[in-house]
Amino acid sequence: MAFTCNTTYNSRALAAMSRVVRKTVRVKVNRCAKLFSWLIIVLCLLCACISWEEPWIAASDAVVAVLLLLINWKEDAINGFFARRRAMPGMETASAAFYPDYYEVRIAGAVTQWQYSKVLVLAETGDYFVFALGKNYAQAFEKAGLEGGTEEEFRRWLEEKTGKQMRKIGR
Incomplete structure (x- = not known):
């Protein structure tokens, strides 16, 4: 089963990422x-x-x-x-594809591959799945942009791949 997700990094997504990092890593x-x-x-x-x-x-x-x-x-x-002010141009939208050994994030003209072992915290807000990758770095994946399965299937799949429990972060 291949999951993909399209995300728009607007102020809501960035605030969700900030909240997850603040309430978990920091x-x-x-x-x-x-x-x-x-x-x-x-x-x-x-x-x-x-x-x-x-x-x-x-x-x-x-x-x-x-x-x-x-x-x-x-x-x-x-x-x-x-x-948002520090972000590089072209980072307004991102497309992610999740594979068994890694996930790939595409932004304007760039593709990065990430190992699931680099994810420090898996978190979920009302509209996003968020990966905390460090004290100052996170990635958000919009639930509305998820394709390839349901939110529950994706949640279980991520927990299996990362070996971490999904944490619910309010709001």
Whole structure:
């Protein structure tokens, strides 16, 4: 059985890749960063309350707290935005073919072959299957673009080839 998948790397795909890497490969670093971020937010709000008589200082502290809250909330979308800016031209769409010993990804004018042993984490979001290949690298495969079988067959096939369990990542 040969599986193929066509994927459009839009902001949703890039955010899904970022979320998977953040929640799997970089989980310890992310925990420390979140803790530090919340500490700064609390300190900014405390400083805003203390300097209530000086509106400009209180407002600037509140703005910093709100910006940090926004960054915490939209972290994956922001990472996806910067990933898109760093991407090479022609990487907007990709076509993948999955073979018994390797899988092949085609982008505009380039073909790369990947061994299943290089996949660190198999993950699944609502719309994508995601392979985490490193701390800063992942590949997404759109479920809607899957051909050659059902999602369940593909999931079992990937688990067999990689020797890893598929992890469900929310949203």
